[in-house]
Amino acid sequence: xxxxxxxxxxxxxxxxxxxxxxxxxxxxxxxxxxxxxxxxxxxxxxxxxxxxxxxxxxxxxxxxxxxxxxxxxxxxxxxxxxxxxxxxxxxxxxxxxxxxxxxxxxxxxxxxx
Amino acid sequence: xxxxxxxxxxxxxxxxxxxxxxxxxxxxxxxxxxxxxxxxxxxxxxxxxxxxxxxxxxxxxxxxxxxxxxxxxxxxxxxxxxxxxxxxxxxxxxxxxxxxxxxxxxxxxxxx
Numbered sequence: 137x138x139x140x141x142x143x144x145x146x147x148x149x150x151x152x153x154x155x156x157x158x159x160x161x162x163x164x165x166x167x168x169x170x171x172x173x174x175x176x177x178x179x180x181x182x183x184x185x186x187x188x189x190x191x192x193x194x195x196x197x198x199x200x201x202x203x204x205x206x207x208x209x210x211x212x213x214x215x216x217x218x219x220x221x222x223x224x225x226x227x228x229x230x231x232x233x234x235x236x237x238x239x240x241x242x243x244x245x246x247x248x249x
Numbered sequence: 250x251x252x253x254x255x256x257x258x259x260x261x262x263x264x265x266x267x268x269x270x271x272x273x274x275x276x277x278x279x280x281x282x283x284x285x286x287x288x289x290x291x292x293x294x295x296x297x298x299x300x301x302x303x304x305x306x307x308x309x310x311x312x313x314x315x316x317x318x319x320x321x322x323x324x325x326x327x328x329x330x331x332x333x334x335x336x337x338x339x340x341x342x343x344x345x346x347x348x349x350x351x352x353x354x355x356x357x358x359x360x361x
Contacts, residue, residue: 167347179293179338179351192348195250226292230347235281235300238347240292 138163140229142241149248154215157244159227161208165239167191167232168210170202173224173243182225185210186232217248251276251343255352262329263360270355272339273321281342282315282322283349288335296337297324329359 141160149155161168169192170182181194185204202212208229214221224245228238252275262268274282283298299306299313299322306313310329315322326333336356340349 169347169349171349171351178353179340179349181348181350184348186347192343228347228349232347235342236347237283237295237298238349240285240294242292 140227140239140241142225142227142244144244145242146245147247149217149246151217151219151248153217154213155217155246156211156213157225157227157246159210159212159229159241161210161227161229162239165229165231166208167230168204168208169228169230169238170210170212171226171228172196173226174222179226182212214246219248222246222248251279251341251350253339253341253350253352255339255355257355258353259356259358261358261360264329264331266329266359268324268326268329268333268357268359270324270337270339270357271321272323272341272352273319274341274350275320276341276343277317277320279341279343279350282313283340283342284313284324285338285340285351286335287338287354293338326357329357331359331361333357334359 167186169184184192204210224243226243230238280301285293287293312325336354339352
């Protein structure tokens with residue numbers, strides 16, 4: 137069974153630009169959650185998608201958005217990038233029905249300059 | 250919303266010693282508590298989890314205990330080895346869904 141795949145692995149963007157990150161979950165998993173990981177704040181929840189619908193959302197500004205496609209692949213978008221958006225962005229896939237193990241991708245390292 | 254506090258932030262032990270990491274949570278509705286290990290440059294990986302209807306769970310050298318009344322749970326690693334060195338995160342599942350609220354992590358260093 138293939139694991140969770142995130143692309144790209146690394147990104148360098150300039151302040152003010154926008155960026156789109158992609159996550160392909162484990163086959164059969166319908167839930168994809170996104171997390172921002174920084175040294176100071178640890179792992180912070182961004183949002184969760186289940187069957188193409190946003191089911192839960194964390195405390196991030198509206199510049200952070202996402203979507204999920206019918207094949208469960210998910211994308212997150214960050215518009216008007218700020219220096220503080222530099223982080224490792226992780227997605228996690230799970231079955232989504234009740235409390236089950238979440239499997240993480242390797243992450244996308246975003247650097248905003 | 251849920252808040253998870255984790256202590257200590259760093260923990261240094263000698264090989265063969267035991268290590269204990271403690272977490273508290275705020276939302277009494279949380280019912281799933283996983284622990285993740287993240288090695289440098291790698292993705293977080295689940296090492297053990299516990300559900301709210303269970304007080305303790307063991308898997309070889311790793312155990313987790315849960316006290317629902319006090320809203321805290323702990324990770325116990327016995328006979329530590331250098332390869333146990335990593336950052337460990339506790340988490341709580343809010344409303345039983347896939348959303349996880351994480352503690353800030355504990356850097357465990359096991360010296361030979």
